[in-house]
Amino acid sequence: MKVAIMGAGIGGLALAQGLRKAGVEVTVYERDPSPRYRKQGYRIHISPVGEEALAAMLPDAVRRRVIATATRPGDLVAGFDAQLNQQFEQLYPVSGPDAVTSVDRYAFRRALMTGLDDVLRFGKQFTSYAETADGVEIAFADGTSATADVLVGADGVGSRVRGQVVPSLDVVDIGVRCIYGKVPLTPAVREIAPESFLRGFCFVSDGSGLGAAFAPVVFREPPAEYGDYLMAVLTGTNAVLGVPDEKLFELPATELWALVARSVGEWHPAIRALVDVGEAEAAFPITLRTCITVPTWSSACVTLLGDAVHPMTPAAGAGANTALWDAARLTRALTSGEDLAAYQQEVVAKGQAIVTESLQNAERMFNVSIAA
Ligand SMILES: Cc1cc2nc3c(=O)[nH]c(=O)nc-3n(C[C@H](O)[C@H](O)[C@H](O)COP(=O)(O)OP(=O)(O)OC[C@H]3O[C@@H](n4cnc5c(N)ncnc54)[C@H](O)[C@@H]3O)c2cc1C
Known part of the structure; x- marks a missing residue:
């Protein structure tokens, strides 16, 4: 066949x-x-369903490559308000030293x-x-x-x-736009970042429809092109972000990141400090569809x-x-x-x-x- x-x-x-x-x-x-054509450096959560499917399909050498280039496993999903008061927390057991709980999309595709x-x-x-x-x-x-x-x-x-x-x-376009970005995980950033942001997926919401997700990408073995980073994503409707699509999708990356900085301007100082040291050139917008x-x-x-x-x-x-x-x-x-x-x-x-x-x-x- x-x-x-x-x-x-x-x-x-x-x-x-x-x-x-x-x-x-x-x-x-x-x-x-x-x-290497498109910006795809963002984190993807891999669930036990995905892990099991990979185990069923991949030849051993490829599976080893996926494990080697995956991120170090995280075990937390948590929610916060804009002043970093925790709203909820869920812990997930990590299955063992070869566990894959998240991957960087580019590194994952290269391994596959x-x-x-x-x-x-x-x-x-x-x-x-x-x-x-x-x-x-x-x-x-x-x-x-x-x-x-x-x-x-x-x-x-x-x-x-x-x-x-x-x-x-x-x-259907659900009306939500995301601005994806990266904060390189330097020693200084590790000092600023709230502990939970380095442990798993954290969603911060200010209650007005504006949200931001943070999650670490700490590689077992990084790709040649970049190293560890904290994924940082701003989410909101055009109205909440204050920018229509015609403008949002034309903005250069640095201006997109400036929009992220303005949007979290009143949030907890640790979040503002993280955005201040983000990699502005890496920002890109997406539309959420279903x-x-x-x-x-x-x-x-x-x-x-x-x-x-x-x-x-x-x-x-x-x-x-x-x-x-x-x-x-x-x-x-x-x-x-x-x-x-x-x-x-x-x-x-x-x-x-x-x-x-x-x-x-x-x-x-x-x-x-x-x-x-
Ligand atoms: C920012 C973001 C974060 C996400 N986070 C998660 C997560 O944490 N966990 C999770 O499970 N999912 C996540 N997802 C969803 C996940 O990325 C997609 O569901 C997944 O990539 C779908 O895989 P796929 O193979 O169907 O399509 P894709 O991975 O999108 O691959 C489609 C491929 O087809 C190619 N293609 C398109 N048109 C043509 C054509 N005409 N001819 C030839 N090739 C073509 C594209 O270039 C692309 O390479 C996320 C998605 C986004 C955008």
Whole structure:
């Protein structure tokens, strides 16, 4: 069997590893010209669901690479008000020395690419497919084409594969914008940072809809490009941030970071001090989007995984973990000759439960109402 995966993101790469390990011929097509192309240096929480899926799919050498480049495990999720009075705290047991509880997205993707050089094609933007008597014919933006027995759309929230297989899906903008940033973890920053910020994921909310998340990325083995940092993310609607999208998405990184500094200007001095020493050039804005109802589709040789099928807000910390679960489930389906309809049924049911949880979390966390 020949499988073509569109998208070398988290789910697509993990699936490629799982299929290759089982001896299936696979090629991964990615629109970015190289793995370093975009700013992706932010932290992703890996849950036991994601860890289990990785263990099922990855060859041992790749799994060792993922563990080696992951962050040192954290065991805390906590909430604070703007003056750092703790509102809640939850502790999670760390399973052992090889536990992976969070990763840096860039380092994680690089680890997942281990050993895939000969099957990764960068600069290949999927545009359309046609089902044929023998399988699928795939067209790319550069005018080239490829064939496969099975096409997997692992091309993320704006999936063009989904656009063709289920054109009716609405992806909703929940109205919340995030400004992602990094505070390099120097000895001086470790002195300033509240202890909890160095231990796990902390969300600070001022009660007006303005929030900020902080979480440490302390590598076991850092990538060549950068070292340990504290992820710092400001969240709010355009109204709360005081900046419309036309301006927000045009602001240079340093001005975005100045906006973060202004927004937390009245907050606890430790938070202001952390923002003051942040890496202003690393700031970037994103829009939070979700589906409301996970779609179903009908094809014997085209399928979807991850954000392509169930885009969700990061408020449940589950998008990547669900993409990994999907990839492990699809590896099983494709290597056992199972009908793709059974895979689809489970992915839609599981995806829907998590999308709904993430919507409820987002409404609580960001103080917004998301129309169903
Ligand atoms: C800031 C942020 C923080 C997050 N934090 C967490 C977290 O803590 N825990 C968690 O579980 N999830 C988290 N998520 C969600 C998580 O990142 C996504 O759910 C996850 O990356 C989805 O994986 P995927 O493989 O489906 O898609 P992606 O990882 O988005 O990969 C899609 C890939 O497809 C490529 N592509 C797109 N279009 C095409 C095309 N036409 N042709 C070829 N290639 C294409 C893209 O370039 C990309 O490489 C977070 C998301 C964001 C934005």
